[in-house]
Amino acid sequence: MTTGFDIVVLAPLYPTVAGAVPAAAMRSRGLCRALVDLGHRVDVVCGMPLGASPEQLEGVVTHATRWVDFDGILGRVRGAPATQASGPAPAGRALASRLLPPDRYVTWIPGALVGARRSLRDDSVILSTSAKSAHLAARAIAGHRPWIADLNDPWTDNPHMPVGAVRGRVDSRLEALGLGGATHITTVTPPLRDELAARFGDDRVTTLMSGFDLGNLDGPIAEPPAGRSVVLYAGTLYERFDLEPLYRALAAERDAGTITPASLLMRFVGRLNERVRDESAAHGVAEFFEVSGPVPRAEILSLMSTATALLLPLYEEDPYSLPMKFYEYVGAGRPIVALGPADRFAARLIEDNALGAVVSSVADVAAIVRRLADDPHALPVPTRASRELFTWERTTETLAEILEQVTSTRRRG
Numbered sequence: 001m002t003t004g005f006d007i008v009v010l011a012p013l014y015p016t017v018a019g020a021v022p023a024a025a026m027r028s029r030g031l032c033r034a035l036v037d038l039g040h041r042v043d044v045v046c047g048m049p050l051g052a053s054p055e056q057l058e059g060v061v062t063h064a065t066r067w068v069d070f071d072g073i074l075g076r077v078r079g080a081p082a083t084q085a086s087g088p089a090p091a092g093r094a095l096a097s098r099l100l101p102p103d104r105y106v107t108w109i110p111g112a113l114v115g116a117r118r119s120l121r122d123d124s125v126i127l128s129t130s131a132k133s134a135h136l137a138a139r140a141i142a143g144h145r146p147w148i149a150d151l152n153d154p155w156t157d158n159p160h161m162p163v164g165a166v167r168g169r170v171d172s173r174l175e176a177l178g179l180g181g182a183t184h185i186t187t188v189t190p191p192l193r194d195e196l197a198a199r200f201g202d203d204r205v206t207t208l209m210s211g212f213d214l215g216n217l218d219g220p221i222a223e224p225p226a227g228r229s230v231v232l233y234a235g236t237l238y239e240r241f242d243l244e245p246l247y248r249a250l251a252a253e254r255d256a257g258t259i260t261p262a263s264l265l266m267r268f269v270g271r272l273n274e275r276v277r278d279e280s281a282a283h284g285v286a287e288f289f290e291v292s293g294p295v296p297r298a299e300i301l302s303l304m305s306t307a308t309a310l311l312l313p314l315y316e317e318d319p320y321s322l323p324m325k326f327y328e329y330v331g332a333g334r335p336i337v338a339l340g341p342a343d344r345f346a347a348r349l350i351e352d353n354a355l356g357a358v359v360s361s362v363a364d365v366a367a368i369v370r371r372l373a374d375d376p377h378a379l380p381v382p383t384r385a386s387r388e389l390f391t392w393e394r395t396t397e398t399l400a401e402i403l404e405q406v407t408s409t410r411r412r413g
Contacts, residue, residue, distance in 0.1 A: 005123075006123065007041065007126070008120055009028070009031065009043065009129065010044075010127070011025075011130040012046065012067075012133050013047065013105070014062070015029050015054070015055040016054065017056075026328075027188075028044070030210055030211060031127065036058070037396055038396060043061045047067050047112070048064040049069040063119065067107040101174060102171065103132045108133055112133075116137065120141060125406070129150035148182065148186060148406060149182035150185075150186045154192060175199075183204075183406045184205075184402055184406045185205045186205070186206050186208035187206075187207065187208065189209070190345070192320040193206065210392075210395065211327055211391045212330055212331030212390060213331065228263055229264050229373055229376045231308060231311055231372065232267045232309075232311065233266070233267070233311040234300050235324075236271045237270060237273035240315055243276070243339075245365045246339065248283065249366035249369055250266075250283075251283055251284055258373065261288055263374075265289075265290060267290045269303060271294050305332045305334065308376045309337045309372060310329040310335070311336075312326060312336050312350075314346055314347055319344065321346060326346055326390075331390075335382070356379060
């Protein structure tokens with residue numbers, strides 16, 4: 001195993017001292033901690049909205065760069081402040097994504113280049129992650145240095161961020177520029193790895209899954225509260241997550257007398273979930289729902305660990321998706337209920353590792369909510385052995401192998 005490198009991490013999204021933490025920032029933190037655990041010195045050049053400060057991790061030196069906070073501007077236009085974690089309305093995000101290639105963090109790049117050059121040494125290794133802007137910045141400063149480009153989501157043809165034909169062609173060119181010079185490319189799921197490998201070469205792309213902290217395995221698994229079952233959805237609620245089967249199943253079981261609001265609560269906590277209020281009311285099941293915005297990380301972890309079950313989206317048009325909330329859910333130790341097509345990658349992980357249940361139809365959802373309303377212990381909790389597969393410790397082992405590969409040529413020279 002290689003040790004002792006100076007590694008400069010370029011991560012527009014990085015955890016703040018307080019407030020909710022977006023998924024990409026959680027991955028940035030996890031990768032930095034993994035690098036420290038491997039014995040490397042880590043400087044991270046990150047982006048921070050005005051007034052926010054980066055979280056300080058032992059062994060990590062942070063250099064925060066300010067940007068034009070488009071999320072905040074769009075949020076204030078709506079009449080309520082938006083932050084890195086809360087964001088603007090979906091229409092505002094879509095507009096920003098169409099107008100600002102490669103993403104709405106592009107104004108971070110100039111300051112990032114200045115900050116990165118202050119930290120770089122001739123023998124530094126570069127890792128870019130969390131947003132596409134990071135890879136363009138890395139391309140500008142990498143030179144001869146080993147560079148790992150880490151992707152959370154597809155750069156082109158992202159089903160959660162449609163941009164139109166013209167912008168799509170721009171993105172294809174930027175992807176070739178931003179990733180073409182990378183020594184190695186990592187990404188979060190095998191389907192996305194295969195897609196990138198088809199464009200950049202099979203030997204240049206590796207799946208590097210995220211994870212949860214190993215310490216979460218050592219604590220006792222919380223028992224769900226007696227009485228009413230609580231099914232929690234935590235995180236960003238994208239428009240493409242179709243909740244129609246859930247609304248219809250709740251209405252049918254309520255009319256059949258098998259569930260009541262006193263026996264079952266659907267709790268949605270996070271960004272962009274305001275539509276649940278309107279949709280549930282339109283289906284006549286609003287009394288089963290509790291909806292709130294993002295909350296601090298400690299609070300959301302507590303909510304997850306005490307929920308009866310945790311709701312995970314599966315997307316019809318997205319073969320790549322394995323959201324960060326999957327790992328948080330596994331870490332919480334509660335059963336996962338995945339809603340959507342049963343052939344998605346996340347669905348296979350849940351079924352193959354006995355992490356919960358996959359429901360794809362109104363009848364499937366009705367059966368699950370009926371069981372949970374009748375008995376909060378109806379779904380077995382995941383075993384320790386199945387949860388261990390998804391820790392940051394496992395990811396760290398893979399990252400060590402990648403670093404060995406990208407630095408071996410330089411060491412031989």
